[in-house]
Amino acid sequence: MISLDLARRIVHDAGVLWQPAAGDRFVIDAELLTGQVFWVSDLTVEPQTFGEQTVLGFNGTTEWALDSVSLDKAVWLPREDQLRGLLGDRLESLMRTPEGWEVTYAGNAGSRHTVTDPDVECAYAKALLSL
Incomplete structure (x- = not known):
């Protein structure tokens, strides 16, 4: 799996924009959560748009349900x-x-x-x- 450092650099240095889709992997860029990899899925984590902002909505089926996290707090881990x-x-x-x-x-x-x-x-x- 791609390293968190390289994933961050793809966004910050290369300027790649992430449009979340089912099957995408990501981590929440917070010290206690960077070791936990999440997957965008229609059942557990869904991209939701409010106005012009996309957030990742966590459904109540996860172990500990978050309401949502904005894309600027998520780091996309692109697949091969x-x-x-x-x-x-x-x-x-x-x-x-x-x-x-x-x-x-x-x-x-x-x-x-x-x-x-x-x-x-x-x-x-x-x-x-x-x-």
Whole structure:
């Protein structure tokens, strides 16, 4: 799974905006809750819009029901397929190496770059951040 630090950087450094959808993972960015991963689901956590603000509404079926949390307090943990989608046509290859997962992607002016990480999602995130 992508690290919390890389997930934060995808939003702050790369400027990726999250539109919550069923199946998305996230953490609540509060010291006591960052170790708890939540999933957006039609049954337990649903995106709800009030005016122009989207919040994540927690239904009463969770162990301890929250009312809601605003998106600025949630950190999206993108999945492998979502990170591949964000890389788009720049993604050239993914290969398993003794050091981990190697992602090769096209940079500016046709240059090729490679990043490696033991976790495939972290490797994709590092590639995305380097663009």
